[in-house]
Amino acid sequence: MIKVERLLINYKTLEEFTNFRDYGAAELSMKDDLNQSIVENDSESPFYGIYYGKKLVARMSLYQIDGDFDQYFDPPQDYLELWKLEVLEPYRGKGYGRALVDFAKEFEIPVKTNARQSTGDFWSKLGFEPITYREERDRGESPYVWFPSGVYEQKKPKEKQSQE
Amino acid sequence: MIKVERLLINYKTLEEFTNFRDYGAAELSMKDDLNQSIVENDSESPFYGIYYGKKLVARMSLYQIDGDFDQYFDPPQDYLELWKLEVLEPYRGKGYGRALVDFAKEFEIPVKTNARQSTGDFWSKLGFEPITYREERDRGESPYVWFPSGVYEQKKPKEKQSQE
Numbered sequence: 001m002i003k004v005e006r007l008l009i010n011y012k013t014l015e016e017f018t019n020f021r022d023y024g025a026a027e028l029s030m031k032d033d034l035n036q037s038i039v040e041n042d043s044e045s046p047f048y049g050i051y052y053g054k055k056l057v058a059r060m061s062l063y064q065i066d067g068d069f070d071q072y073f074d075p076p077q078d079y080l081e082l083w084k085l086e087v088l089e090p091y092r093g094k095g096y097g098r099a100l101v102d103f104a105k106e107f108e109i110p111v112k113t114n115a116r117q118s119t120g121d122f123w124s125k126l127g128f129e130p131i132t133y134r135e136e137r138d139r140g141e142s143p144y145v146w147f148p149s150g151v152y153e154q155k156k157p158k159e160k161q162s163q164e
Numbered sequence: 165m166i167k168v169e170r171l172l173i174n175y176k177t178l179e180e181f182t183n184f185r186d187y188g189a190a191e192l193s194m195k196d197d198l199n200q201s202i203v204e205n206d207s208e209s210p211f212y213g214i215y216y217g218k219k220l221v222a223r224m225s226l227y228q229i230d231g232d233f234d235q236y237f238d239p240p241q242d243y244l245e246l247w248k249l250e251v252l253e254p255y256r257g258k259g260y261g262r263a264l265v266d267f268a269k270e271f272e273i274p275v276k277t278n279a280r281q282s283t284g285d286f287w288s289k290l291g292f293e294p295i296t297y298r299e300e301r302d303r304g305e306s307p308y309v310w311f312p313s314g315v316y317e318q319k320k321p322k323e324k325q326s327q328e
Contacts, residue, residue, distance in 0.1 A: 024281055024306035029297035046299065061304055083304040117188055133193035135210065140225055140247040142188035 002099040007047040007059065009039055016056040020086050026061070047084070048103060050096050058096035060085040062104055065112075071137050072112055072145055074154040079110040101126045108148050114141040166263040171211040171223070173203055180220040184250050190225070211248070212267060214260050222260035224249040226268055229276075235301050236276050236309055238318040243274040265290045272312050278305040 007013050009030055017027045033039040049059035061084040070076040082104050087096045104111050105127075115123050120130065120142070128144040131153050145153070171177050173194055181191045197203040213223035225248040234240040246268050251260045268275050269291075279287050284294065284306070292308040295317050309317070 022281055022304075024279070024304075025294065025297040025302065026299070026304050026306075029299075063299065063303055081303055115188070117186055130189065133189040135190070135193075135227065138189065139227055139245055140186075140188075140190050142190075 002050055002095060004048050004050055004099055004103040007045045007049050007056075008042045009034055009045045010041050013045070013047075013056070017059075019056070019088060020059065020084075022084050022086055026084070048100060050099060052091060057091040058087040058100060060100045060104070064109075070154070072131065072143070072154055073110045073147070074152045076154065077109065077151070079112055080104055080107060082111050082113040085113070097122065098126060105146060105148075110148060110151050111146040113144050115144045116142070120144070166214055166259060168212050168214055168263055168267040171209045171213050171220075172206045173198055173209045174205050177209070177211075177220070181223075183220070183252060184223065184248075186248050186250055190248070212264060214263060216255060221255040222251040222264060224264045224268070228273075234318070236295065236307070236318055237274045237311070238316045240318065241273065241315070243276055244268055244271060246275050246277040249277070261286065262290060269310060269312075274312060274315050275310040277308050279308045280306070284308070 011034070014027065014031050014034070017023055030039070030045060034041065046061045046063055047059050048062060049056050051057065060082055063081045063083075065079050065081050067077045067079075070079060073079055082101070085097060085100060101111075111128075113123065113128070115128075115130070123130075123144040126146070128146045131143050131145055133143070147153075175198070178191065178195050178198070181187055194203070194209060198205065210225045210227055211223050212226060213220050215221065224246055227245045227247075229243055229245055231241045231243075234243060237243055246265070249261060249264060251258075265275075275292075277287065277292070279292075279294070287294075287308040290310070292310045295307050295309050297307070311317075
């Protein structure tokens with residue numbers, strides 16, 4: 001039984017994060033916030049993960065995007081952006097990646113991710129589909145999405161709204 | 165003398181692209197458009213590259229973002245999003261990466277990129293700076309920017325605009 005947990009922001013979690021290849025501004029920002037007491041120790045993070053014993057061996061980040069900004073789904077609605085999905089090398093092939101993605105799907109709203117090179121097969125096996133690439137929206141990403149029942153790809157770009 | 169060229173969309177260019185690690189939806193979409201005659205052979209692409217003899221050995225993509233959507237710079241203005249910067253392995257350390265980035269800076273508008281893990285030093289050497297991470301804007305990216313003179317980091321998030 002694989003258990004997915006919401007990760008807490010504390011020095012132990014942030015130390016575990018350094019084991020992951022995709023470590024960058026998001027993690028450093030959390031560390032800064034903790035150092036400067038902008039967030040409390042053990043407050044909730046946008047990360048979810050799987051522990052093997054006491055070691056964090058897989059993680060992902062989930063962020064709910066407001067339906068007002070939805071450019072992917074029809075009808076437009078709140079959806080989850082999933083990123084930084086990563087399983088540490090020695091722990092791959094044990095279903096941890098799948099467990100994390102299944103966890104995201106349980107929210108029963110659409111999920112969008114950016115498939116890195118050569119991970120398309122992984123996403124397809126989990127029920128995700130590549131959608132039509134649009135330069136002005138996707139800017140080099142490879143968007144893969146998961147549709148709950150009754151949700152489709154947003155075909156026509158919304159009219160560009162002036163922000164004046 | 166290193167020459168940076170705007171790349172043309174044709175089957176030769178698209179074949180060259182398969183040598184790069186970061187090959188994905190953007191490239192496949194260009195191929196589809198060419199196959200379906202949605203774009204003409206030899207039309208301009210968002211890619212710029214460097215040839216060594218007849219071989220494409222380095223490339224990047226540039227896309228101009230409308231100032232109405234600028235969340236990075238003060239004053240808000242048109243800027244360049246730079247991505248898919250990549251030099252083929254045997255051609256690294258010869259200044260090709262720098263030549264591409266210098267080319268982008270010559271437009272004299274701000275440049276924004278997403279620095280992959282452990283490329284921060286490269287960007288810093290080229291005059292880029294990491295900017296404050298904002299979860300709702302950056303979603304896991306590590307934004308690095310280059311400021312032309314008189315341009316600063318946009319400090320306050322713009323008020324969220326309703327798109328109703």
